[in-house]
Amino acid sequence: MKSPxxxxxxxxxxxxxxxxxxxxxxxxxxxxxxxxxxxxxLNIDAKDIxxxxxxxxxxxxxxxxxxxxxxxxxxxxxLDMVLGADYDIAETDGNDRLSEGRIGQSVVGSxxxxxxxxxxxxxxxxxxxxxxxxxxxxxxxxxxxxxxxxGRGCAYPARPKAMAAAGE
Numbered sequence: 001m002k003s004p005x006x007x008x009x010x011x012x013x014x015x016x017x018x019x020x021x022x023x024x025x026x027x028x029x030x031x032x033x034x035x036x037x038x039x040x041x042l043n044i045d046a047k048d049i050x051x052x053x054x055x056x057x058x059x060x061x062x063x064x065x066x067x068x069x070x071x072x073x074x075x076x077x078x079l080d081m082v083l084g085a086d087y088d089i090a091e092t093d094g095n096d097r098l099s100e101g102r103i104g105q106s107v108v109g110s111x112x113x114x115x116x117x118x119x120x121x122x123x124x125x126x127x128x129x130x131x132x133x134x135x136x137x138x139x140x141x142x143x144x145x146x147x148x149x150x151g152r153g154c155a156y157p158a159r160p161k162a163m164a165a166a167g168e
Contacts, residue, residue, distance in 0.1 A: 046127045050082045053134035056141035069154035072145050076157055079142040083135065086142060088161040 040046065049057075056079070066072055080086065119125040149158030 040124055040128075046124065047131055049131055049134040052078045052082055053138040057134055057137040060137050060141040061144055063148060066145065066148060069149060069152065069158045072149045072152075072154055072158035076142055076145050076149075079138050079145075083138050083142065086146070086160075088146075 066075065116125070119128075146158070146160050150160065152158075
């Protein structure tokens with residue numbers, strides 16, 4: 001007879017694997033982030049939205065100030081600093097669905113009883129949704145700027161790397 005705890009553990013890992021695919025833009029949690037999980041769940045130590053992502057949220061398709069390829073490169077670089085590598089240059093090993101940081105965060109987060117309810121009541125869940133929306137806006141902004149650079153004839157990194165390699 002197999003233990004219900006084993007089934008619960010397998011279910012938790014499966015659920016964690018499913019949610020990672022939706023959070024590709026969010027940075028990978030490190031040891032510090034894992035340790036701060038209970039504080040974040042209680043909304044004591046909420047993450048701030050980086051300024052570059054706040055700008056992207058206000059108008060992801062703005063072209064003002066983007067007349068030169070150098071301006072595009074600078075803006076894309078500032079987004080890369082927050083978002084990490086874009087899909088055109090990101091290296092994956094095919095095993096990015098589960099990570100030590102995400103598993104650790106899940107285990108530490110499971111200590112708090114009624115975690116989902118607590119996160120909603122404290123506002124932590126809303127803060128996470130706002131942060132994820134900001135990361136999405138940043139990804140949209142970066143993709144738009146690379147397309148804008150492609151249309152203007154800019155060289156990589158002000159256009160997608162695949163287009164630069166194809167010589168288009």
